[in-house]
Amino acid sequence: MEQVRDMRSLIRCLDEMGELQRLQGVDLNLEVGALTELMGERESLALLFDDFKGYPHGYRIISNLFRTCRRAALVMGLPVDLKGVDFLNAWRNRVLTFRPVPVQQVEGGPIFENQMGEEDIDLRRFPTPIWHELDGGLYLGTGCGIITRDPESGNINVGTYRVMIQEKNKVSIKMNKGKHGRMAMERSHAQGKPLPVAITLGQEPSLFLSSQMPVPPDISEYEFAGWIQDSPIPVVRGAVTGLPIPANGEVVLEGEIPLLRPEELPKEGPFGEWPGYYTEATVGDVxxxxxxxxxxxxxxxxxxxxxxKPPNSYLPIPLGSITLWEQLEKAGIPDIKGVWGFVYGGQPGPFTVIAIKQRYTGHAKQALLVAAGARAGAYGGKFVVVVDDDIDITNPYEVIWAISTRCNAREGIDIVKNVWASVCEPTISPQERDTRGYISDRVLIDACRPYQWIEQFPKVNAFSREFKEKVAKKWKV
Ligand SMILES: Cc1cc2nc3c(=O)[nH]c(=O)nc-3n(C[C@H](O)[C@H](O)[C@H](O)COP(=O)(O)O)c2cc1C
Ligand SMILES: [Mn+2]
Structure with missing residues (x-):
């Protein structure tokens, strides 16, 4: 099969694998969103929509690209038959071999096939769905990349932040506080200068993966993407901003974020978020x-x-768990066998599960404490569960069974108050946001068999997988 180098080579690969469904004439108002949600729920095919009413033939939208491990593996350079913790672990091991692959500077490219100049820009010429029923606007940018240069370090960043059409030539970009694009903007505005910015709306699939990952600030997502796809990303200098833009991109917007007062900033949101809710809309903020x-x-x-809404997602599995896994290991927790999340975005999220092979008394509590405080566990976290390594942490029934039968509630549950929370945390009241900021409490659940008497802990009354398979083979069942 051919290597995935851009959106179009990916489409050819997906066709070859029978992983892509084409749909014509679907309504941008809710139908594209509903079909995306439904096919994602089913962990089914990627969708390529074409022929929207009122738009030229060929103006397309692709969704559910990374919904399954099979499709994601193709882009991530992993075997296509891996699943669950095996997939996660293979990715983790691959990331450990990361070396930046610098961009390839080129002079032209397919991205220049068509242009709109300052006078004739109308973003409504691109088909944009209402993705969720109660969305407060047209979100042109979801699987997008916001390209910025930090005015102090000169580092190029590509981050996925949602982009809503505000006027025919204006978009809001919801870069949250602490995000790299946001910090570049703050530094630029502090110097009294607008921030040059480019947005890519269809690009190398590897670039989408890297732009939504917690890549460290000194590494460019372009170089991470080049490493993922094992070939440099070809970029060309944008004429308006001088920023590197993907030469093989599909749509790129160039412009700037001027210094504006809050009263000059528009309403943004609401928009369906990864925890499964519409977070509050803001005015004068984005x-x-x-x-x-x-x-x-x-x-x-x-x-x-x-x-x-979970368990549905734009990702196949909680890929961000590898970051917490890494952070747990760096903190010196031995014998971690897996990290998982059931409500995830870019991080393992508010229901995180860790499997360990217990080595000593207190081992489980140590893992819980680190997970609650480490960056990847703190941001967006709430419940953290530690289980023994005989539990399949990708199966919620197994995890609930472990909590139900191995957690001695009084000994095994702790609450930690006032930990850093995500802006998507639904339980923080509007008043609390204003007075206390984004903090929430953590529940640490030790669902491991008590190490002190683990040998006497009642044995599990299930046959081993191997034995069952052996007997099944013998009796041909
Ligand atoms: C579909 C999608 C939408 C996202 N929307 C936002 C957003 O609106 N604001 C934001 O700050 N992060 C958003 N994220 C998460 C960021 O992409 C993620 O935190 C990324 O690591 C940010 O890059 P940075 O570290 O270079 O800032 C979104 C991610 C995805 C996949
Ligand atoms: Mn970054």
Whole structure:
């Protein structure tokens, strides 16, 4: 099969694998969103929508690209038959071999096939779905990449932040506090200068993966993407901003985020979020970009990756768990066998499960404490569960069984108050947001067999997988 180098080579691969369904004439108002949600729920095919009413033939949207391990594996350079913790672990081991692959500077590229100049920009010329029923606007950017340069370090960052159409040449970009694009903006504005910015709306699939991952600030997501796909990302200098833009991109917006007062900033949201809720809309809070030039390929393909209510997701599994796994190991917790989350975005999220092979008294509590405080566990966390390594942590029934039968509630549960929370945390009241900020409590659940008397702990009354398979083979059942 051919190597995945851009959106179009991925489409050819997906066709070859029978992993892509094409749909024509679907309504941008709710139907694209509903079909994306439904096929994601079923962990079924990727969807390529074309022929939207009122738009030219060939203006397409692709969704559910990374919903299954099989499809994600193709882009992530992993065997296509891995699943669950095996998939996660293979990815973790691959990431440990990371070496930056610098971009390839080129002069032209398919992205220049068409342009809109400052005077004739109208973003409504691109098909944009209402992704969730109660969304407060048209989200042109979901599986997008926001390209910025830090004015102090000069580092190029590509981050996925949601992009809502505000006017025909203006979009809001919801870069949350602490995100790399946001910090570049704050530094630029502190110097009294607008921030040059480019947005890619359909790009190398590897670049989407890297732009939504917690890549450290000194590593460019372009170089991470080049490493993922094992070949440099070809970039060309944007004429308006001087920023590197993907030469093989599908649609790129160039422009700037000027310094504006809060009263000059528009309403943003609500928008369906990864925990499964619409978070509050804000007014005067989210940066506004003025688009000065638009480049697009013939028959452009926009990557749609709306957050969906769990267990549905734009990702196949909680890939962000590898970061917590790494952080647990760096903190010196031995014998971690897996890390998982059941409500995940880019991080393992508010129901995180860790499997360990217990080595000593207190081992489980140590893992719980680190998970509650480490960056990847703290942000967006709430319940942390530690189980023995005989539990399949990808199976919620197994995890509930372990909590139900191995957790001695009085000894095994702790509450830690006032830990850093995500802006998507639904239980923080509007008043609390204003007075206390984004903090929430953590429940640490030790669902391991008590190490002190583990040998006497009642034995599990199930046959081993191997024995059952042996007998099944013998009796041909
Ligand atoms: C579909 C999707 C939408 C996202 N929306 C936002 C958003 O609106 N704001 C935000 O700060 N992060 C958002 N994220 C998460 C960021 O992409 C993620 O934290 C990333 O690591 C940020 O890059 P940075 O570390 O370079 O800032 C989104 C991720 C995905 C996949
Ligand atoms: Mn970054």
């Amino acid at each position: 940066p506004l970009m003025t688009v000065k030039r638009v480049y697009y390929r013939n028959d452009p393909i926009i990557l749609g990756a709306p957050p969906l």
